[in-house]
Amino acid sequence: MDHNLTPEQLDSFGREVEELHLSVKADLGEADVRYIRRVMRAQRVLAVLGRGLLFASFFPPAWVAGTACLSLAKIIENMEIGHNVLHGQYDFARAKDLDSQTYEWDHICPSDQWRHSHNYLHHTYTNVRGVDHDLGYRILRVSEEQPWHPGHLLQPLYAAWLALSFQLGVGLHDVDVRRFIFQKKSERDPDEARRLREIGKKAVRQALPDYVIFPLLAGPHAPAVFLGNLVANLVRNVWSFTVIFCGHFPDGTETFDPSCLTNESTAHFYLRQLMGSANFEGGRVTHFLSGHLSHQIEHHMFPDIPAHRYPAMAKRLRVICAKYGLRYNTGSLFGQFKSVVKKLFRLALPGRHRAPPALTAA
Amino acid sequence: MHQVESPSGLTSTRPSAASRALGLIEAVLAPLVYPKSAEDYLREVFPLLSRKEILAEVVAVRPETADTTTLVLRPNGLFRGHRAGQWIMVEAEVAGVRRTRCFSIASAPALHDEKRTIEITIKARPGGAVTPELVWRQKRGAIIAISQAQGTFVLPETPPSRPLFVSGGSGITPVMSMLRELALRGQAHGATFVYYARTSADVVFAKELQEHALFSGAEILVWTDDEPSAVSAPFGRCDARTDLVAHVPDFAERETFVCGPPGLLAAMSALYAERGASERLHAEAFSLEEHATIGAEGPAPEVVFARAAKTQTGSRTLLAMAEDAGLTPRSGCRMGICHSCTCRKVSGVTRDIRTGELSTDANVDIRICVNEPVGNVVLDL
Numbered sequence A: 001m002d003h004n005l006t007p008e009q010l011d012s013f014g015r016e017v018e019e020l021h022l023s024v025k026a027d028l029g030e031a032d033v034r035y036i037r038r039v040m041r042a043q044r045v046l047a048v049l050g051r052g053l054l055f056a057s058f059f060p061p062a063w064v065a066g067t068a069c070l071s072l073a074k075i076i077e078n079m080e081i082g083h084n085v086l087h088g089q090y091d092f093a094r095a096k097d098l099d100s101q102t103y104e105w106d107h108i109c110p111s112d113q114w115r116h117s118h119n120y121l122h123h124t125y126t127n128v129r130g131v132d133h134d135l136g137y138r139i140l141r142v143s144e145e146q147p148w149h150p151g152h153l154l155q156p157l158y159a160a161w162l163a164l165s166f167q168l169g170v171g172l173h174d175v176d177v178r179r180f181i182f183q184k185k186s187e188r189d190p191d192e193a194r195r196l197r198e199i200g201k202k203a204v205r206q207a208l209p210d211y212v213i214f215p216l217l218a219g220p221h222a223p224a225v226f227l228g229n230l231v232a233n234l235v236r237n238v239w240s241f242t243v244i245f246c247g248h249f250p251d252g253t254e255t256f257d258p259s260c261l262t263n264e265s266t267a268h269f270y271l272r273q274l275m276g277s278a279n280f281e282g283g284r285v286t287h288f289l290s291g292h293l294s295h296q297i298e299h300h301m302f303p304d305i306p307a308h309r310y311p312a313m314a315k316r317l318r319v320i321c322a323k324y325g326l327r328y329n330t331g332s333l334f335g336q337f338k339s340v341v342k343k344l345f346r347l348a349l350p351g352r353h354r355a356p357p358a359l360t361a362a
Numbered sequence B: 001m002h003q004v005e006s007p008s009g010l011t012s013t014r015p016s017a018a019s020r021a022l023g024l025i026e027a028v029l030a031p032l033v034y035p036k037s038a039e040d041y042l043r044e045v046f047p048l049l050s051r052k053e054i055l056a057e058v059v060a061v062r063p064e065t066a067d068t069t070t071l072v073l074r075p076n077g078l079f080r081g082h083r084a085g086q087w088i089m090v091e092a093e094v095a096g097v098r099r100t101r102c103f104s105i106a107s108a109p110a111l112h113d114e115k116r117t118i119e120i121t122i123k124a125r126p127g128g129a130v131t132p133e134l135v136w137r138q139k140r141g142a143i144i145a146i147s148q149a150q151g152t153f154v155l156p157e158t159p160p161s162r163p164l165f166v167s168g169g170s171g172i173t174p175v176m177s178m179l180r181e182l183a184l185r186g187q188a189h190g191a192t193f194v195y196y197a198r199t200s201a202d203v204v205f206a207k208e209l210q211e212h213a214l215f216s217g218a219e220i221l222v223w224t225d226d227e228p229s230a231v232s233a234p235f236g237r238c239d240a241r242t243d244l245v246a247h248v249p250d251f252a253e254r255e256t257f258v259c260g261p262p263g264l265l266a267a268m269s270a271l272y273a274e275r276g277a278s279e280r281l282h283a284e285a286f287s288l289e290e291h292a293t294i295g296a297e298g299p300a301p302e303v304v305f306a307r308a309a310k311t312q313t314g315s316r317t318l319l320a321m322a323e324d325a326g327l328t329p330r331s332g333c334r335m336g337i338c339h340s341c342t343c344r345k346v347s348g349v350t351r352d353i354r355t356g357e358l359s360t361d362a363n364v365d366i367r368i369c370v371n372e373p374v375g376n377v378v379l380d381l
Helices: A006-029 A030-055 A060-086 A113-126 A149-164 A167-174 A175-183 A190-217 A221-246 A266-276 A286-290 A295-300 A307-322 A334-344 B017-033 B038-042 B109-115 B131-136 B168-183 B206-216 B240-247 B262-272 B320-322
Strands: B054-066 B068-075 B087-094 B097-104 B118-123 B143-146 B165-168 B190-197 B221-225 B256-260 B281-285 B302-305 B310-313 B342-347 B351-352 B365-368 B370-371 B377-379
Touching: A006 A307, A006 B310, A006 B342, A030 A060, A030 A190, A030 A221, A030 A307, A030 B038, A060 A113, A060 A221, A060 A286, A060 A307, A113 A190, A149 A167, A149 A221, A149 A334, A167 A190, A167 A221, A175 A190, A190 A221, A190 B240, A221 A295, A221 A307, A266 A295, A266 A307, A286 A295, A286 A307, A295 A307, A334 B054, B017 B038, B068 B131, B087 B131, B097 B118, B097 B168, B109 B118, B109 B168, B118 B131, B118 B168, B165 B168, B165 B262, B165 B281, B168 B206, B168 B256, B190 B206, B206 B221, B221 B240, B240 B262, B240 B281, B256 B262, B262 B281, B302 B320, B310 B320
Parallel strands: B165 B190, B165 B256, B190 B221, B256 B281, B302 B377
Antiparallel strands: B054 B068, B054 B143, B068 B118, B087 B097, B087 B143, B302 B310, B342 B365, B342 B377, B351 B370
């Protein structure tokens, strides 16, 4: 995808997008706070219900219902609450429980590391090759412009493994694990070692309730509870993987050369986010369970706006994109995911290097 | 005369048995709910539950005048009570945004000892962000966060004989707490309570003041600017100086507690200074007047908000300038009390607008709500 905007058109596109951003920002208030508090309450109810039902798993339907509730609780905490609160979407409320600087989410990646690797690196340098580690998570080749090496032949398997262990994969992607393992102790970056230790500590504390304490409390039903918790964690991983992979890797999403960052204007930043992201369509429930990352384009343009606002913003953004003849990458969840899977297979093989996109700083 | 020990001592810092039990429950549940706290879950059922925050339920909302409302609060067990005259910080949610303001407690400490409730009486400030919300739209049953009672403007443990209370406008609240406390202890006899209000419709606690005049033995003098009514004596326009000299001739010999607008405080302190009775005058300002710009010569100072990469020129408070620059720094009382707005000054000279004290050091924490720039200043905001 290329854009044919003159510098003036690019500027006026940027202004219209900024106007949309500011108009919603000025409207934030009570309704947003009420919304997220309701979601938080529902999430807690689901979590308690799920744990409770799993204790009754001698009755098979209770096991199924409990696992489902727990899966939902874990998904909602990560997607609609944790990820969005950590973005500072609710900082305007100045409430302690919604504060991006103190919120600790139920994810293996400690919140302060996440704010750096995700909020700062990924959101600032989205799809910039060599800078944004979300571009393939250091193991996958997701763009023709990334150089191929023989290890990529196995990438469909890596991807399947990443889907099942997505928390760990995302948690570790700010650490060059391979390099770290083969490094001599004296050569290791002490800060990287500290970050790894923190992740390890959090991983243990997070695994304890799911795999030790709750099963032990269940006595004879320990295996059923253990299994329910394992399934719930896997469901969360596979779902997050699906949502996030559909956000930046479907066909039509662009990757960029680091040179485009020099003197990048606001308008160009918006354009890069638009070209590097993709949405998927679905009903209200799908949007909600994706933490509204079904609107990855809006999320990347307006990461500080409460995510439940994205569907309404999308309508206005699509009008702006149509006006400037810019592609707005969206499709069904199935269609977008299919194109991601195809791409993972295609790029496992050495491919012709396509010319880098003609997107240069205006 | 018997002496009454206030049971609502502020010195107790020992956690109560309930708080210790709660701590134990939370410690047991902590590994199960990691990385959340057990409190997050328990609070869905017990909304006042907290080991760190003083949460209070609004148990009643009582309109007093057209623009003044009393909120009756029942704080959780963390609240250690108060002394008559003290204030609390109240964190209210206005249009989804938490904002902190300070309010004097108007009720008597004895009320908290007996019923575990405190009352704050709030006047809606026209154009204010918080007070109109609390006065006209506060719902019963809401949960709000408050602070421990603070302030040194208090009724002494052993009350002086024949105290004099002088207040104006919404400054009535802390001295009302004192009068109520004396009345409940049966010690109001001989006290004089002077109150200035704009019109008789603005007289807060009108009915209760009449009852005090009739039954508690306190002398109540209410002055208003308009026609005298049942609650105001026919004294016409108010002028603290002539009023006191004429109607409370022995004022200089009495322990005097005054709270009100800056004009009233200034008139009172001048009068007491003249009579050499300054040490008997205890005063509390309830609002920080819009501070006049200092007669700065040369160019207006420039303030750099380093993290936001924004600049403002002018000589208002740093907080006002930050807000003008589009920043939303944390802030609370906006009068230098609560330290919510404390922020790091990287460089430059600032002046405390209350004391005139200059801060010249680099890399120190200052309260931006009561400091203005004297030269160019860089803030870590």
